[in-house]
Amino acid sequence: MSIVGVLALQGSFNEHIAVLRRIGVKGVEIRKPEQLQNVSSLIIPGGESTTMAKLAEYHNLFPALREFVKMGKPVWGTCAGLIFLADKAIGQKEGGQELVGGLDCTVHRNFFGSQIQSFEAEIEAPELSSTEGGPETFRGVFIRAPAILEVGSEVQVLANYPVSSKPTKGSDSNSAEGGQEGNTSSQTRVIVAVRQGNLLATAFHPELTADTRWHSYFLKMMGEGSSSSSIDSVGTDSHIIHPPPRIDFPIYQ
Numbered sequence: 001m002s003i004v005g006v007l008a009l010q011g012s013f014n015e016h017i018a019v020l021r022r023i024g025v026k027g028v029e030i031r032k033p034e035q036l037q038n039v040s041s042l043i044i045p046g047g048e049s050t051t052m053a054k055l056a057e058y059h060n061l062f063p064a065l066r067e068f069v070k071m072g073k074p075v076w077g078t079c080a081g082l083i084f085l086a087d088k089a090i091g092q093k094e095g096g097q098e099l100v101g102g103l104d105c106t107v108h109r110n111f112f113g114s115q116i117q118s119f120e121a122e123i124e125a126p127e128l129s130s131t132e133g134g135p136e137t138f139r140g141v142f143i144r145a146p147a148i149l150e151v152g153s154e155v156q157v158l159a160n161y162p163v164s165s166k167p168t169k170g171s172d173s174n175s176a177e178g179g180q181e182g183n184t185s186s187q188t189r190v191i192v193a194v195r196q197g198n199l200l201a202t203a204f205h206p207e208l209t210a211d212t213r214w215h216s217y218f219l220k221m222m223g224e225g226s227s228s229s230s231i232d233s234v235g236t237d238s239h240i241i242h243p244p245p246r247i248d249f250p251i252y253q
């Protein structure tokens with residue numbers, strides 16, 4: 001039986017667990033290294049990556065998280081979680097922050113700027129719609145979001161987003177460090193969703209919209225690793241009252 005762990009140190013872990021519940025899957029909060037032994041996959045939610053890293057360090061979670069990734073178990077990082085999974089992050093606070101790593105990419109921590117520059121956008125994701133069906137686009141909620149600037153050859157790009165050549169200046173003094181200044185082209189695209197084997201990473205927050213396809217896409221990754229991983233259902237139709245689908249209201253325009 002497979003239970004999805006959700007790192008519950010800080011950020012939007014409740015929202016992820018709620019989406020899992022909506023699709024009939026059990027999600028459990030992970031706060032201690034030993035709790036990782038009870039789950040077969042893990043979601044690292046969005047929040048604030050420096051704070052989350054300090055809490056993870058305090059709870060001695062980094063070695064267990066790295067081990068979990070190395071074992072080939074599915075791990076999905078959203079937003080701050082993406083930063084956690086990246087091999088390299090730029091635009092970090094002074095002194096940097098510890099990363100779990102494993103995902104061969106360079107992420108810019110606050111690429112899209114400060115909190116008030118948060119936004120929503122319709123984004124194409126052909127792999128998502130071909131696997132999960134539904135519309136060709138999904139609504140991406142970007143909250144002080146990171147973006148991926150470079151990926152290694154093993155990394156599959158699932159979605160990207162057009163931007164002007166310079167990253168927006170963020171609230172942190174060094175947030176634009178290592179960005180694309182000097183790039184002469186006026187339009188470029190940054191990567192906002194990737195997959196590398198057992199790792200999935202998204203710069204936006206799928207747990208804040210009614211579209212559950214990113215969660216079901218991740219759950220399918222659990223089936224790929226081992227044949228025995230049936231997903232632990234929290235009791236489907238007979239126990240769960242499915243609310244009518246919510247409309248994805250734009251929060252930031």
Ligand SMILES: NC(=O)CC[C@H](N)C(=O)O
Nearest residue numbers: 046047048049079080144
């Ligand atoms: N919504 C988010 O998770 C924002 C992440 C933020 N840019 C950070 O550095 O942690």
